[in-house]
Structure formats: C-alpha cells, structure tokens
Amino acid sequence: MPKEIRGIVVGSRNAAVGFPRAIEILRGGGSALEAAIAAVKAVEDDLCDQGVGTGGIPNILGEVELDASVMDGRTLAAGAVGALKHYPHPIEVARRIMECTPHVMLVGEGAELFARTHGFQPANLLTPEAEAIWRAVIHGERRTEHNVYEDRYQLYMSVVQRWRELLHRELFGTTNVIVRDLAGNIACAVSTSGWGFKWPGRLGDSPIIGAGNYADNRYGAAACTGRGEMAIRCATAHSVVMYLRFGFTLEDALRQAMLDLRALDDPYAEADTVMNIVAMDRDGNVSAASTSPEATYVVQTIDMETYEERPRLHVPLRE
Ligand code: ASP
Numbered sequence: 001m002p003k004e005i006r007g008i009v010v011g012s013r014n015a016a017v018g019f020p021r022a023i024e025i026l027r028g029g030g031s032a033l034e035a036a037i038a039a040v041k042a043v044e045d046d047l048c049d050q051g052v053g054t055g056g057i058p059n060i061l062g063e064v065e066l067d068a069s070v071m072d073g074r075t076l077a078a079g080a081v082g083a084l085k086h087y088p089h090p091i092e093v094a095r096r097i098m099e100c101t102p103h104v105m106l107v108g109e110g111a112e113l114f115a116r117t118h119g120f121q122p123a124n125l126l127t128p129e130a131e132a133i134w135r136a137v138i139h140g141e142r143r144t145e146h147n148v149y150e151d152r153y154q155l156y157m158s159v160v161q162r163w164r165e166l167l168h169r170e171l172f173g174t175t176n177v178i179v180r181d182l183a184g185n186i187a188c189a190v191s192t193s194g195w196g197f198k199w200p201g202r203l204g205d206s207p208i209i210g211a212g213n214y215a216d217n218r219y220g221a222a223a224c225t226g227r228g229e230m231a232i233r234c235a236t237a238h239s240v241v242m243y244l245r246f247g248f249t250l251e252d253a254l255r256q257a258m259l260d261l262r263a264l265d266d267p268y269a270e271a272d273t274v275m276n277i278v279a280m281d282r283d284g285n286v287s288a289a290s291t292s293p294e295a296t297y298v299v300q301t302i303d304m305e306t307y308e309e310r311p312r313l314h315v316p317l318r319e
Contacts, residue, residue, distance in 0.1 A: 005284030006184055007302035009039065011177040012225050012278060014049055016298045018042030019307045022179060026302050032179040032187035033072050033095075040068070040091045040189040043175040047127055051173010054088045055127045056193020058134050059200050060156045064125035066090040067194050067207040069105075070098060073186035073215035080207040082107035083200070086122040087115045091191045094207070105207060125193075137197060159197040164271045171196035172273075174206050176223030178215070180284040182302075188215040188237075190223050204228025210238035219244040220282050222257070226275035226291070227268065234260045240279050250281045251313060254289040258315035261291075274317055289313040 009022045018039030025035040044053025044066075051057070058064045068090035069080035079098025081090045082105060093115050097106055106114050116122070137159060163171065174192035181187075190213045192206040205212030205228035212228060214237035215221035222240035224231040231237065236257050243253035254277055261275055278288040278297050288297035290312040300307040 003283070004184065005301065006180055006182050008280070008284050008286065008299065009035065009177060009179050010278055010280055010286040010297065010299045011039065012175055012276065013296050013298055013309065014043055014052065014173065015039055015175045015177045016307050017046050018177065019298065019300050022177065023300055023302055026179070026181055029182060031183070032181035032185045033070070035181065036177045036179040036187045036189035037070060037091055037095055039177040039179070040175055040191045041089055044089055044091060044191055049173065049175070050130055050133070051193055052175045052191050053090070053193065054123065054125045055130055056125065057130050057171060057196030058126055059198045059202070060152055060159070061200055062126070062131070062134050063200065064130070064193055065198070065200065066125070066191070067203055068094045068189070068191040069207045069209060069213045070094045070189045071187065071209060071213050071215040071221070072098070073188070073217040073221055076216060078104050078209045080105040080209060081111045082203040082207040084111045084115065086112065086125065087120050088123045088125060089120070091189055093120060104209060107203065108201060134197070156197065156199055160268070163268045172226070174212070174225040176213070176225060176278055178221045178223060178278060178280045178286070180280060184217070186215050186217050186221050186280060186282070188213050188221045188223050195228070205231035205236070208232055210235045212237055214238045214241045216241055218282060220250070220280050222277055222279040224275065224277050226273065227266070230261050230264055230266060230269060230275060233264055236261070236275070236277060240277060244281055250279060250285055250287045254279055254287055254313055255315055258289050258291070261317060262319075269317060272316065276312065287313060289315050291315060291317045
C-alpha cells in the first residue's frame with residue numbers, strides 16, 4: 001500500500017506567497033477547498049504578480065480581465081468565472097458560482113452582475129506599473145487613424161506576433177494550487193489575468209474545467225499554466241487525471257499529457273515556456289512538468305516549516 005500524504009499543498013512557483021495561509025488552514029483542520037482558495041487569494045492580492053488578480057497586465061484596450069476556477073475533488077463540483085472586470089478576487093466569485101448557482105461558469109457582464117449582487121466589492125485592478133507596460137506597447141506600435149476597430153485589430157496582431165519573445169516575461173502568468181487535506185480530500189484552484197494584451201473576452205485554460213484545472217479524489221488533480229489555447233485543445237488537466245485513472249504513475253501521466261501537445265499545429269508555440277503542469281495523485285504524491293528546462297514548482301506539507309522549491313520534469317514541446 002502506498003503511503004498517503006495528507007495535509008499537503010503544491011502549486012506554481014508564484015503560489016508560495018499563499019502557502020502560509022493554506023498550511024495554517026490545514027493545520028487547523030480546514031478543508032482542501034478552503035486552503036486552496038485562501039492560497040490563490042493571496043496571489044490575487046500580490047501587486048507584484050503581473051499575471052494574477054490586481055496588478056495583472058490588461059487586455060488590448062487597457063482593461064484588466066480576470067479568469068479563475070475551482071474544483072472540489074470530493075464531489076466533482078466546479079465553479080469558474082471568465083473575463084471578469086473590476087472584482088479583485090475571481091477565485092471567490094468562482095467558488096460562489098459553484099456553491100450558489102446551478103451553473104459552472106459565468107463570464108463577462110453576467111459574471112460582473114453576479115459578483116455585484118452577491119456582495120463582492122469592486123476595485124481598481126489596473127496598477128500604475130501594469131498600465132505603464134501597456135502604454136509602452138501601445139505607444140511603441142504604429143497605428144493608422146482611419147478605423148478604430150481596425151486599428152485595435154492591427155495592434156493586437158502585432159502584439160500576438162511577438163508572443164514568442166514576450167511569453168512569460170510580461171504577457172503571461174497564472175497561479176495554481178492543489179491541496180490534499182487531513183480528511184484526504186483534494187481541491188484545485190486556479191487564477192489568472194490571462195494573456196496580457198489579449199483580445200477582450202478571450203478566455204484561456206484557467207477558467208475551463210478540464211483544460212486548466214481538474215480534481216477528482218479517486219485519481220488525483222492537475223492544473224496548468226502557459227499557453228491556455230493548447231491546454232484547451234488537449235484538455236490537458238483532465239488528461240493527466242485520466243492517465244492516472246488508467247494506472248499511469250504520476251510522472252508518466254504528466255509526461256504523456258505533455259507529449260499530447262506535440263500533435264498541435266500551433267504557430268505561436270515555439271517558446272520553451274509554453275506549457276507547465278502541476279499535479280497530485282490520489283495519495284498526495286506531487287510532481288510537475290514543463291516545456292522549459294528551468295521551471296520549478298513549490299510544495300509544502302503541514303509538517304514543514306516552509307515551502308520547498310523543486311525542479312519540474314522537463315518535456316520539450318518538440319523532439
Ligand atoms: N494559462 C494562462 C492563459 O492562457 C496564462 C498563463 O498561464 O500564463 O490565460
């Protein structure tokens with residue numbers, strides 16, 4: 001019988017800022033769901049993180065749009081929110097959608113209406129730093145003055161063409177946290193401001209259950225960061241859990257889900273930072289994979305004083 005690890009938190013590197021709170025909740029007997037959400041919320045509040053919550057890089061129009069999702073591996077309940085403007089904690093909104101509605105996902109104006117009518121407080125999400133990055137790109141591009149929509153489209157396309165250079169330096173970033181609590185339940189929470197300079201309304205993998213987030217107590221959980229369009233097309237988070245269900249080891253499940261991405265013909269997928277996955281099996285063993293040779297992830301059990309940073313399994317996108 002494999003040894004079970006209860007009271008453990010694993011996540012993307014930037015999630016470490018939320019680990020103290022998650023560990024405190026677990027030590028107090030709190031649930032995996034509670035702990036995962038608290039950890040992600042701390043990253044949403046981290047103004048230095050330009051890929052998550054307040055401080056995120058805005059869309060092409062200069063508006064910060066947030067995506068988040070949560071999944072409870074005990075019940076397979078899930079909640080997600082997409083393209084949410086003006087509300088700093090999309091992960092809490094996603095949770096409320098899961099708990100208070102018959103729906104899984106709300107987006108845009110409907111999500112905003114939901115947040116407003118459920119007592120969430122609006123705030124300014126655009127920090128001066130994020131705005132400065134947006135302005136530098138906008139002013140650096142040539143624009144025609146004839147048609148405002150055409151201008152925006154041209155600008156968007158020029159930013160998109162530079163995607164390879166900018167990936168994971170300025171334009172991307174997500175946080176994901178998977179927790180197993182003392183009762184053995186698993187939960188996964190994901191939050192992002194998505195692709196900086198994205199087209200308004202663009203959703204990546206983070207709010208899509210099965211793409212950027214999946215959790216099932218019976219097999220394990222997985223969450224992605226990177227080029228969301230690829231994780232959507234391969235249902236990457238769900239694939240990892242499905243491979244675990246088929247009896248793969250955690251490392252093999254991760255490797256296979258990464259190899260699946262090689263089938264995608266994606267002109268924007270040249271950068272070696274294009275996909276990252278963190279995962280946990282049903283016994284609480286954790287691992288992570290990346291197309292980058294340098295990527296790391298973080299992990300902490302309730303017995304550890306602080307988190308540990310570990311290298312990810314390197315699976316290049318191309319052979
Ligand atoms: N996966 C996110 C998205 O596509 C971005 C990221 O992880 O960097 O929106």
